[in-house]
Amino acid sequence: MNRQEQKLQTRQRIVDAAFSLLDEDKSLSAMSLREVAREAGIAPTSFYRHFGDINELGLTLVDEAGLALRQLMRQARQRIEAGGGVIDISVDTFMEFITANKNVFRLLLREHTGTSAAFRAAVVREIQHFIEELTDYVILQLKLPRNIATMQAEAMVKLVFSAGAEALDSDDIARRDIAASVKLQLRFVQYGAVKYASR
Amino acid sequence: MNRQEQKLQTRQRIVDAAFSLLDEDKSLSAMSLREVAREAGIAPTSFYRHFGDINELGLTLVDEAGLALRQLMRQARQRIEAGGGVIDISVDTFMEFITANKNVFRLLLREHTGTSAAFRAAVVREIQHFIEELTDYVILQLKLPRNIATMQAEAMVKLVFSAGAEALDSDDIARRDIAASVKLQLRFVQYGAVKYASR
Numbered sequence: 001m002n003r004q005e006q007k008l009q010t011r012q013r014i015v016d017a018a019f020s021l022l023d024e025d026k027s028l029s030a031m032s033l034r035e036v037a038r039e040a041g042i043a044p045t046s047f048y049r050h051f052g053d054i055n056e057l058g059l060t061l062v063d064e065a066g067l068a069l070r071q072l073m074r075q076a077r078q079r080i081e082a083g084g085g086v087i088d089i090s091v092d093t094f095m096e097f098i099t100a101n102k103n104v105f106r107l108l109l110r111e112h113t114g115t116s117a118a119f120r121a122a123v124v125r126e127i128q129h130f131i132e133e134l135t136d137y138v139i140l141q142l143k144l145p146r147n148i149a150t151m152q153a154e155a156m157v158k159l160v161f162s163a164g165a166e167a168l169d170s171d172d173i174a175r176r177d178i179a180a181s182v183k184l185q186l187r188f189v190q191y192g193a194v195k196y197a198s199r
Numbered sequence: 200m201n202r203q204e205q206k207l208q209t210r211q212r213i214v215d216a217a218f219s220l221l222d223e224d225k226s227l228s229a230m231s232l233r234e235v236a237r238e239a240g241i242a243p244t245s246f247y248r249h250f251g252d253i254n255e256l257g258l259t260l261v262d263e264a265g266l267a268l269r270q271l272m273r274q275a276r277q278r279i280e281a282g283g284g285v286i287d288i289s290v291d292t293f294m295e296f297i298t299a300n301k302n303v304f305r306l307l308l309r310e311h312t313g314t315s316a317a318f319r320a321a322v323v324r325e326i327q328h329f330i331e332e333l334t335d336y337v338i339l340q341l342k343l344p345r346n347i348a349t350m351q352a353e354a355m356v357k358l359v360f361s362a363g364a365e366a367l368d369s370d371d372i373a374r375r376d377i378a379a380s381v382k383l384q385l386r387f388v389q390y391g392a393v394k395y396a397s398r
Binding site for chain 1: 229305308309358395
């Protein structure tokens with residue numbers, strides 16, 4: 001492993017350490033550089049070889065969370081192509097994702113309404129990417145005009161995120177109920193959008 | 200004014216002071232008792248005559264925010280009875296409310312996904328009340344079965360809250376766009392729920 005690879009690996013270790021610290025009681029703004037360095041097993045001074053400051057790390061976490069979301073959507077698409085209902089598979093894939101990556105999703109939810117304007121803007125941008133990808137998919141699948149498809153995709157993402165927020169604090173049984181509810185709500189939105197488009 | 204009235208008035212002053220401190224950069228958990236006392240113009244020690252600790256004040260703020268939400272819904276209903284579309288009037292009333300009471304709404308949004316389990320639970324309870332009132336209204340207006348009306352009301356509240364979160368950081372023009380989008384999305388949900396119920 002050359003020096004560049006080593007540097008990237010340490011950087012990734014810092015990112016992973018920060019995600020692991022973001023549990024239900026700890027927000028990004030309450031996280032200290034010293035704490036992250038300790039968790040990553042590096043000296044606090046080495047931190048600056050990778051990030052300008054703790055805020056730059058925060059923005060990187062938001063970017064990574066957004067990337068994880070888009071990978072999630074691609075995973076759902078592959079499963080759908082293998083056969084199955086779009087809404088059911090998408091919600092199930094999403095619920096699996098947030099169960100396995102609670103802190104990634106918590107970061108997005110919390111910073112979306114958090115006290116840092118920079119983090120809020122970064123989260124909005126990531127959610128926007130997610131909505132745009134879903135819009136393209138809706139146009140392809142349902143042949144809706146773009147303006148209606150955009151509204152439909154935005155509503156769906158908002159409902160799925162709200163359901164995800166509830167699911168974070170829930171046990172397996174409650175999570176199944178939440179998944180069933182949001183699937184029905186997504187159907188309402190889809191029926192409604194199709195009906196609206198056909199006026 | 201007797202002693203009891205005076206006590207209630209001071210209590211209200213503490214609540215108002217706390218709300219005024221909850222701006223876009225300051226969360227409930229970052230607020231200190233000393234700071235609230237200063238803003239309310241009372242000695243820090245007097246605080247304890249009204250609240251056991253800062254967390255009890257926090258839960259009171261969540262209760263008051265919930266109450267404000269329910270009053271908002273009643274105001275919207277009165278306006279609807281005076282004539283006008285349910286969705287348009289409800290969204291407009293909501294947008295007026297959050298523009299006039301940014302910090303009340305910010306509190307609900309932020310603590311809904313915040314780091315305190317007690318505050319999260321309190322916010323969920325208030326939103327639940329709001330959904331139940333809307334469910335009763337949907338049953339009355341659209342004659343839908345309760346299970347479908349509940350799903351519809353929950354989806355609508357989630358969409359309106361998400362739109363409200365966006366509107367907090369927006370100027371007047373952007374806020375009008377957000378209001379127009381969420382009105383359309385609520386129509387999708389309503390059309391869809393009615394269609395689903397008539398299967």
